[in-house]
Amino acid sequence: MNFETILTMTVETIAMTALSTFFAYLIGLPVGVILNITSANGLKPCRWLNLILGVIVNFLRSVPCLILIVVCIPWTRAWFGTGTGKWYTVLIPMTVCAFGFVSRMVEQSLAEVPAGELEAVKSLGASDRQIVFKVLIPEARVSLVTGVAVVAVSILGYTSFAYNIGAGGLISGIYSFYTKNTGDYLNSWFFWVLIAVVVLIVQLIQELGLKIAKKIDKRSVLKK
Numbered sequence: 168m169n170f171e172t173i174l175t176m177t178v179e180t181i182a183m184t185a186l187s188t189f190f191a192y193l194i195g196l197p198v199g200v201i202l203n204i205t206s207a208n209g210l211k212p213c214r215w216l217n218l219i220l221g222v223i224v225n226f227l228r229s230v231p232c233l234i235l236i237v238v239c240i241p242w243t244r245a246w247f248g249t250g251t252g253k254w255y256t257v258l259i260p261m262t263v264c265a266f267g268f269v270s271r272m273v274e275q276s277l278a279e280v281p282a283g284e285l286e287a288v289k290s291l292g293a294s295d296r297q298i299v300f301k302v303l304i305p306e307a308r309v310s311l312v313t314g315v316a317v318v319a320v321s322i323l324g325y326t327s328f329a330y331n332i333g334a335g336g337l338i339s340g341i342y343s344f345y346t347k348n349t350g351d352y353l354n355s356w357f358f359w360v361l362i363a364v365v366v367l368i369v370q371l372i373q374e375l376g377l378k379i380a381k382k383i384d385k386r387s388v389l390k391k
Contacts (some may be wrong), residue, residue: 172340177364179254180336183326184368186258188319191265198224199273200299206274208282210295210303220270227267232316232325236260236332238241251332261325269318276310277303309384316376320369337365 205213227235239260244250246259282302290304291337304311323338330339341361345352352358 168197168331173360173364176335176337176340176361177368180323180326180365180368181336182254183254183261183329183334183336183345184319184323184372186255187261187265187322187325188315190258190262191318191322193270193313194262195266195269196273197271198270199248200304202270202274203303204295204299206278210285210298224267224270227263228271230264232260232264233328235264236328240265240332251334254329254335256332257326257329258333264325265322268321269314272314272318273311276314279310280306309380312383313376314381316372318349319372319376323365323369323372323373333384337361337368 198220202217202224202347204210205217205220207214209217236257240250241264243256243259247253250256282305285298285302293302326336327338327342329336330342341358342360344355344361348355348358
């Protein structure tokens with residue numbers, strides 16, 4: 168066990184977290200927008216579409232991540248040529264696991280935009296597309312950014328399941344080290360360094376999210 172191993176695990180964890188978050192938002196962001204605009208109080212209420220998407224999102228959110236990893240192994244194998252053993256083999260199941268969560272967070276963030284603002288813009292002749300992309304999403308950007316940080320930290324937690332398919336990463340490495348050194352793992356510097364790196368990554372994600380949110384928050388500018 169050496170610092171090169173720690174670096175490798177760190178890179179794997181960051182890659183798994185960043186890519187899974189990106190792909191989860193690639194799917195979850197538009198789904199969340201559709202859920203919002205097709206709701207009863209949305210711009211374009213559509214009960215059947217909202218119901219179908221809601222059922223899919225709720226179903227995926229209710230299935231444990233480890234089960235999704237197992238279910239997605241055939242797709243992972245078809246896409247990457249292997250279903251286990253590499254850090255990238257968790258990308259598909261973690262994306263599937265997280266995008267439902269993302270969809271609901273996006274939907275909630277957009278719901279926080281005052282309806283009066285949307286009505287005012289609509290009365291000026293703005294199309295629904297303009298309202299969504301120039302008013303709804305921009306006005307919810309602070310909540311959306313903080314949501315990204317929350318999702319990223321949650322996905323970082325999902326990487327713990329990488330151990331079950333030999334996909335690597337810090338949390339997987341921590342548990343693997345424990346299983347091989349059950350008698351004196353608490354006395355090992357390697358064990359505590361791995362934990363410290365995980366905590367550091369979580370703190371960096373949270374701080375980055377808060378700083379970006381404050382920077383783009385017009386309300387904080389007005390307070391100064």
